[in-house]
Amino acid sequence: MIEVAELRKSYGDLAAVDGVSFTARTGEIFGLLGPNGAGKTTTIGCISGLLTPTSGHLRVMGHDVVRDGTAARRTLGVVPQEIALYDELSAEENLGYWGGVQGMRDPVLGRRIQAVLELTGLLDRAREPVKRFSGGMKRRLNFACGIVHQPKVLMLDEPTVGVDPQSRVRLLELVREQAKSGACVLYTTHYMEEAEALCDRLAVVDHGKIIAQGTLAELRAMLAEHDLLRLQGSFRPEAAREALRRIDGIEVLQADESQLRLSLAAASRRLPQIFSALAEAGAEVRGTTLTQPSLESLFIKLTGKELRE
Amino acid sequence: MRFVWISALKDLRRLRRDPMALAMWLALPVFVAVTMNFVFGRQAAAPQGRLLVADRDGSFLSGALPGMFNQGPLSRMVLVEKVNEDSGRLRLEKGDASALLIIPKGFGDAFLNNRPARLELITNRSQRILPGIIEEALSVLVEGSFYVQRLIGDQMRLVSGNGRPSETSIVEASVAINRAVRSVMRYLDPPLIELQTSVVSDEPKQKKSFGALFFPGVLFMALMFIAAGLAGDAWKERTRGTLRRVACTPSPIAAWTAGKALAAFTLVLAVAVLGMAAGGWLLGVSLSHALPAVLWAGGSGALLYLLMLFLATCASTERMATFLANLVLLPLTMIGGSFFPSEIMPSSFAAIGQWTPNGFLLGRFKAILDGGMTAGAIAAAFAGLALAAAVSFWLVVRRLRGTFLV
Ligand SMILES: Nc1ncnc2c1ncn2[C@@H]1O[C@H](COP(=O)(O)OP(=O)(O)O)[C@@H](O)[C@H]1O
Ligand SMILES: [Mg+2]
Numbered sequence: 001m002i003e004v005a006e007l008r009k010s011y012g013d014l015a016a017v018d019g020v021s022f023t024a025r026t027g028e029i030f031g032l033l034g035p036n037g038a039g040k041t042t043t044i045g046c047i048s049g050l051l052t053p054t055s056g057h058l059r060v061m062g063h064d065v066v067r068d069g070t071a072a073r074r075t076l077g078v079v080p081q082e083i084a085l086y087d088e089l090s091a092e093e094n095l096g097y098w099g100g101v102q103g104m105r106d107p108v109l110g111r112r113i114q115a116v117l118e119l120t121g122l123l124d125r126a127r128e129p130v131k132r133f134s135g136g137m138k139r140r141l142n143f144a145c146g147i148v149h150q151p152k153v154l155m156l157d158e159p160t161v162g163v164d165p166q167s168r169v170r171l172l173e174l175v176r177e178q179a180k181s182g183a184c185v186l187y188t189t190h191y192m193e194e195a196e197a198l199c200d201r202l203a204v205v206d207h208g209k210i211i212a213q214g215t216l217a218e219l220r221a222m223l224a225e226h227d228l229l230r231l232q233g234s235f236r237p238e239a240a241r242e243a244l245r246r247i248d249g250i251e252v253l254q255a256d257e258s259q260l261r262l263s264l265a266a267a268s269r270r271l272p273q274i275f276s277a278l279a280e281a282g283a284e285v286r287g288t289t290l291t292q293p294s295l296e297s298l299f300i301k302l303t304g305k306e307l308r309e
Numbered sequence: 310m311r312f313v314w315i316s317a318l319k320d321l322r323r324l325r326r327d328p329m330a331l332a333m334w335l336a337l338p339v340f341v342a343v344t345m346n347f348v349f350g351r352q353a354a355a356p357q358g359r360l361l362v363a364d365r366d367g368s369f370l371s372g373a374l375p376g377m378f379n380q381g382p383l384s385r386m387v388l389v390e391k392v393n394e395d396s397g398r399l400r401l402e403k404g405d406a407s408a409l410l411i412i413p414k415g416f417g418d419a420f421l422n423n424r425p426a427r428l429e430l431i432t433n434r435s436q437r438i439l440p441g442i443i444e445e446a447l448s449v450l451v452e453g454s455f456y457v458q459r460l461i462g463d464q465m466r467l468v469s470g471n472g473r474p475s476e477t478s479i480v481e482a483s484v485a486i487n488r489a490v491r492s493v494m495r496y497l498d499p500p501l502i503e504l505q506t507s508v509v510s511d512e513p514k515q516k517k518s519f520g521a522l523f524f525p526g527v528l529f530m531a532l533m534f535i536a537a538g539l540a541g542d543a544w545k546e547r548t549r550g551t552l553r554r555v556a557c558t559p560s561p562i563a564a565w566t567a568g569k570a571l572a573a574f575t576l577v578l579a580v581a582v583l584g585m586a587a588g589g590w591l592l593g594v595s596l597s598h599a600l601p602a603v604l605w606a607g608g609s610g611a612l613l614y615l616l617m618l619f620l621a622t623c624a625s626t627e628r629m630a631t632f633l634a635n636l637v638l639l640p641l642t643m644i645g646g647s648f649f650p651s652e653i654m655p656s657s658f659a660a661i662g663q664w665t666p667n668g669f670l671l672g673r674f675k676a677i678l679d680g681g682m683t684a685g686a687i688a689a690a691f692a693g694l695a696l697a698a699a700v701s702f703w704l705v706v707r708r709l710r711g712t713f714l715v
Pocket of ligand 1: 042
């Protein structure tokens with residue numbers, strides 16, 4: 001279990017994490033979804049004891065991270081964003097080292113290394129130096145080194161970045177298995193598909209703040225089954241807003257000279273009405289994109305921008 | 310403690326997988342050692358010394374003794390000039406020569422009859438190395454002569470004995486002498502040092518070969534390069550993220566650092582043992598105090614490593630760290646007496662050099678190796694070394710836990 005309450009971490013004037021609170025429970029996958037620079041890595045850094053929080057409370061399996069860091073870290077497995085491996089050493093030796101610094105000893109460690117190698121499909125390359133591995137294999141080993149000691153709490157920081165589709169599918173399966181076998185998993189990503197496919201509950205973060213939190217269903221409900229409509233062309237923002245205000249149930253998320261973003265129910269049936277209202281307001285529409293409700297549209301609804309901008 | 314061991318093992322394994330790195334750190338010291346050996350073994354550009362010889366004996370043998378400086382490699386290093394004793398002393402005082410050799414009356418006689426003979430060598434204190442060469446060469450000559458005496462004493466007595474020798478006895482003697490000299494010369498020419506340890510002589514002591522003079526400096530040069538190279542690895546671990554990953558485990562950063570220092574110590578110890586063996590075998594380095602000397606070298610390596618590590622962790626970027634390391638590495642190595650032994654440096658430089666960390670450690674190393682330190686002084690030196698290492702360790706860990714980590 002991870003308990004985060006009012007976590008703040010500032011670098012000078014910049015609040016990298018700005019009052020974040022959530023609880024990730026045993027046996028569930030809790031997601032932190034947000035664009036680059038949202039503060040995901042900083043949050044994980046504070047929980048793992050790497051960074052000292054500016055303020056707030058952090059507990060891992062009941063241990064206070066700041067006051068009793070060693071006890072907290074004993075329960076923790078971290079799969080960092082970067083591939084933190086010794087690439088002169090073999091997969092087996094890396095696992096031996098990372099298991100060793102977690103306090104594991106032979107023969108348990110030896111058996112566990114074999115099991116983890118098998119799990120991540122690296123058994124036949126176990127003795128090769130890691131520098132000869134492909135990106136996907138390194139990612140899998142990076143993951144393996146985080147779970148070799150069977151942590152009660154597992155934190156993964158964008159573990160699928162730069163991974164081939166096959167390895168990604170395998171990695172997501174492995175993460176699910178960890179949660180199923182009773183670990184509390186904290187998973188950060190900027191891929192909303194991953195968050196949707198993997199997480200039991202999640203928090204959407206931006207600029208160090210949580211802008212929405214809940215189960216996938218709860219978050220979808222926040223959109224009230226509204227579609228997201230994006231119109232491109234040339235607009236006079238004020239006139240366009242004025243014209244659309246007269247149509248029922250349309251929310252303007254964003255309006256500028258080249259683009260409008262609207263949130264509305266049953267958008268496809270109401271397109272003609274929208275077009276004629278905009279034409280009256282002197283707008284010229286050249287492109288239309290309609291998006292079904294998703295985390296992406298939620299993110300856009302909440303922040304007025306796309307996740308991957 | 311287990312974490313320390315695990316970390317050290319990890320680093321030693323990584324080093325073993327990357328022998329090129331080690332080879333690069335050792336390349337320059339080995340190159341310098343080989344060059345020195347080449348230069349002074351065959352002395353293409355060796356310094357020239359002037360040896361003044363005052364011959365009070367005036368015998369056939371006393372005439373021949375300085376003549377031996379005119380043979381082989383020595384002839385290009387040492388100019389011999391016969392002088393009378395008084396003017397010789399005067400010139401030596403004025404610094405006009407490297408040394409004055411006084412051959413006492415009755416030397417030839419004593420030598421022929423296998424009685425102890427004493428040669429007096431007065432060296433010029435202001436010159437550091439040339440008198441050393443002369444002293445060295447002379448001691449080798451004396452040792453050589455000792456064998457010559459053993460081998461052909463009879464014939465020589467015959468030739469220079471009372472009365473005119475017969476022609477046949479001269480021929481016989483010269484054939485025998487010739488053969489003996491040739492067999493002795495096999496040992497004398499070029500590897501002068503071969504004979505160094507073997508002989509009794511009551512000549513001026515402190516017979517250190519040229520190679521042995523350079524050996525400690527070259528060893529410490531290797532130590533400096535290893536220390537700097539290994540210190541750079543902290544940045545590698547930081548950039549890759551393995552350091553941050555360690556910080557997320559229950560294993561303390563201090564254990565990770567201690568593991569690295571232990572790996573450095575082990576590596577330097579291995580290099581020192583091998584270097585010492587090679588030095589003893591090839592350069593005639595005296596090995597009678599090899600054990601404390603090797604341990605001192607290992608400890609010095611660990612301390613220098615921690616100092617270089619501290620420097621590296623003070624840099625704001627990896628590139629800056631490399632730049633800083635290079636900035637201090639060569640000057641320190643040079644002034645600390647690794648390219649040129651402090652014995653041949655201008656004394657002002659030598660004085661500064663002995664207060665550089667590596668120069669200071671090197672000075673103690675030489676003293677230990679030469680047997681010039683009492684057991685108590687050695688113990689005190691080791692205690693000081695341990696204290697310095699502990700302080701540097703504390704500084705490094707403080708940096709690592711602080712801004713260096715993230
Ligand atoms: N050491 C640091 N010093 C200053 N700013 C930092 C530091 N680390 C992160 N930041 C800033 O904090 C914000 C959050 O970064 P990060 O947690 O890495 O985001 P994410 O992992 O979500 O991409 C970013 O604006 C980043 O530039
Ligand atoms: Mg990140």
